[in-house]
Amino acid sequence: MATMITTECINCGACEPECPNEAISEGDGAYFIDPNLCTECVGFHDYEACQAVCPVECCVPDPDYRESEATLLARAAKNHPAERFPRPLPAELTRFSNPGRQRAANE
Numbered sequence: 001m002a003t004m005i006t007t008e009c010i011n012c013g014a015c016e017p018e019c020p021n022e023a024i025s026e027g028d029g030a031y032f033i034d035p036n037l038c039t040e041c042v043g044f045h046d047y048e049a050c051q052a053v054c055p056v057e058c059c060v061p062d063p064d065y066r067e068s069e070a071t072l073l074a075r076a077a078k079n080h081p082a083e084r085f086p087r088p089l090p091a092e093l094t095r096f097s098n099p100g101r102q103r104a105a106n107e
C-alpha cells in the first residue's frame with residue numbers, strides 16, 4: 001500500500017526531501033503523498049523514509065492502497081527509468097523484509 005499523511009501533520013517539511021520518489025508535496029496546511037509515485041520506499045530502503053523522520057508519526061500505511069512488492073518495484077522502475085534495480089531485491093531495499101519497522105504493526 002502507499003503511505004499516506006494524516007491530518008496530524010504539522011507542516012514541518014522534514015519528509016519531503018527524504019522521499020526517493022518525489023512523491024511528497026506541500027498542500028494547504030499539510031503535506032500529502034501521491035500514491036501513484038510512492039513505492040513505500042521499495043527499491044531504496046527497508047523502511048519508509050518519511051515515517052523515519054516525521055516528528056509526529058503521521059506517515060502511515062494507507063489501507064486503500066494495498067500493493068504487492070512487485071507492483072511497488074515496478075513503480076520504482078517507472079519513476080527512475082535510468083536506474084537498474086536488482087531482482088530479487090536484497091533485504092535492505094524492501095520494507096517487506098522488515099516487518100519490525102516503525103508502523104508495521106498497523107498494517
Ligand code: SF4
Nearest residue numbers: 019038040041048050
Ligand atoms: S514511503 Fe517512501 S516513497 Fe512513499 S512517500 Fe514516504 S518516503 Fe516517499
Ligand code: SF4
Nearest residue numbers: 009010012013015054
Ligand atoms: S515530516 Fe510529518 S509533520 Fe512534517 S511535513 Fe512530513 S508528514 Fe507533516
